Amino acid sequence: MALTVGKLAEALQARAWGDLTLPVSGAAEPGATGSGVIALAMAPKYAANLRKGDMAILAEGMDPADYDLSAAIFAPRPRLVMAGLTRAFDPGPDLAPGIHPTAIIHESATIGEGAAIGPFVTIGRDVRIGAKARIAEHVSIGRGTVIGAEALILPGARIAHGVTAGDRLIVQPGAIIGSDGFSFVTPEESGIEEMRRNLGQVDEAKQQHWTRIHSLGGVEIGNDVEVGANSTIDRGTIRATRIGSGTKLDNLVHVGHNVVVGEDCLLCGQVGIAGSSQLGDRVVLGGQCGVSDNIQIGSDVIAGGSTKIFSRVPAGRVILGNPAVKMETQLEIQKAMRRLPRLAEKLGQLQETVTRLLDKG
Known part of the structure; x- marks a missing residue:
């Protein structure tokens, strides 16, 4: 062009x-x-x-x-x-208009005007694909899923059943949307539950058998969302996992079951968000950030790379470290840590001086 x-x-x-x-x-x-x-x-x-x-x-x-x-x-x-x-x-992927003869599309599916469906695509029952969507080779879309207009779904992406996505969705190669949540329970109190109740103390080891909690919820995605290569978004247990409009997921991001991500968030590479946590709007999580389960993060929070978030974060805060604290506090901690060898040396000298004085006394 x-x-x-x-x-x-x-x-x-x-x-x-x-x-x-x-x-x-x-x-x-x-x-x-x-x-x-x-x-x-x-x-x-x-x-x-x-x-x-x-x-x-x-x-x-x-x-x-x-x-x-x-x-x-x-x-x-x-x-x-x-x-x-x-x-x-950017010319985008080389996708011819229309439906490739090797694509398998259920007779009940609806394909919007001007859509391009590539080779070896599988589209399930009652799926709806919006106008001008482009779906590259080896993509699978499960039953009842709705994809909005002008979507771009790149090779090898997997979109499971019961997913609803808005317009202009971009899914990079290998991403998986709508996989089951990682939810299991034991017949009796598990070691994890006992550890949490006793703040790390476990009375005795016990046999445990994990029983799956099935994921009945779906995934709801707003408009203008991008999901990076090999990222995964788990479906909810009862209610849907939700990703707000304008949010961008980098490669290798994991969003757990029941998570709610607000609008215009940036989740950088290798971010992991555990189940049932909630992020406000315009949250930025740097690479390798981890968010514990059932955590609330307010709008406009920025977390530096490798930050580990174990408790609620108020709106507008800039945080860093493991565990997460205000960025300025973390910088002071880092300065103090760099001074520790000198402080240890001085403490040793003081101990020697005190010992000599005691011996003379």
């Missing part, structure tokens, strides 16, 4: 300079551009490799004449411009 500099600037809602009729067919780092490729130099430190005659995307305040450019687009917010630019040039 080729655009002109002027049309690209218009699409990005950005100001342009120079020859706006030049065609643009792609983007690259400065020094790696070719014919029709625009350079990404959105800070002066990236502009050193620009070549005479290049087209470039610059930050506001940079002068294209300083770099002998033929054309430029100015980015008031570079990463936002990157979002628009990459969207403009």
Whole structure:
């Protein structure tokens, strides 16, 4: 797909300079551009490799004449411009319109107008697929599931029965939505229950047989949600597990049964949220964050990477550490820990001094 500099600037809602009729067919780092490729130099430190005659995307305040450019687009917010630019040039998966002859679709399923169904897709009874949805090869969708318009479900994804998803859902390869929750019970009080009741003390070891609690709830997903590669969202036990509109899950994220995630949240790689926890809106969990079961996290909370959350977090708090505390508290803890060797050395010296004084006395 080729655009002109002027049309690209218009699409990005950005100001342009120079020859706006030049065609643009792609983007690259400065020094790696070719014919029709625009350079990404959105800070002066990236502009050193620009070549005479290049087209470039610059930050506001940079002068294209300083770099002998033929054309430029100015980015008031570079990463936002990157979002628009990459969207403009992303061709997406190679999916032909219509239904591939190897797809298996139940006669009761409804496929929306303009949808593309790839090879070896399996669609179950009473499934509804929205208009212009694109479903790549080897995807399976279970009975009664509803997928909204303009969805993009990539190879090997598994969407189980009883899932409801809004418009523009993106499911990356290998993701699983609607797997059973990890719910088991013992006939008598289990060692885990005894440990919690006695704050870590277990009287004696006991035989335990785990009995499955089946997952009767589904999964409800809002609009504009993205589920990363090999991520999993468990179905609820009785009520549905819910993911709010605009929320994005990175790769290898696990959302347990009955969890409620608010709108516009970011869950980064290897985040795990245990059953029945609730997240407010715009929560950001950094990579490898863990959330214990039945925890409430307020809106606008930000948790740094590897934070472990064992108790309620009020809205708007920035937290870090294991166990999670306010970020400024955790930084003070880290400073104190770095001082421990010196403090231990000083304590040893004080002990020696006190011992000598006692011996003299």
